[in-house]
Amino acid sequence: MSRQRRELFFVWNRRSLKEVLTDHGLASLGDSYVNFAYSLALSNRKRTPEGTKVKGSILAEALRRAGLREHLPSRMSRHALADAAEALMVYAWLSDCLTLNECVKALGKTDDPVDGFTRVLVTAREKITLP
Secondary structure, eight states, rough: OOHHHHHHHTTTTTTSHHHHHHHHHHHHHHHHHHHHHHHHHHHHHHHHHHOOOOOOHHHHHHHHHHOOOOGSSSSSHHHHHHHHHHHHHHHHHHHTSHHHHHHHHHHOOOOOOHHHHOOOOOHHHHHHOOO
C-alpha cells in the first residue's frame, strides 16, 4: 500500500457503489475536484487559464447517461444526482483508479460537457472494484 493510500484512510471504508455515490463528504470534496478537472480541460482547449464551475444539471445528466442512476434511491433531486457524480469521480481518483490527467483528457475530447463527464463516469465505474 502506498504512503498516499495509508494517509487517506477515510476513503477505504466504502463497501458498495451505493455507499460511494451517497457519501456527502466525498461529494463535497468531489465538487472541488470536478471543477478543477473541468477548468484544466477548458484551459487546455482555450490555451489560456480558465476557472469555472460545473452546473449540477450537467453532472446529473451525465450520471444518467452513464447508467449509474439505477444504483441510487428513487426520488433524488438533480442536486443529489450531481453530488453522486462528484463523489464517484473523486473516489476513483483517490483510489488510484482514474488519474486527473485521464479525466482532463476525457473532458477535453468533446465540446459537450455532458458527454465528457459521461465518459469519465463510465471509466470510473469500470475501474473501481467494489462489491
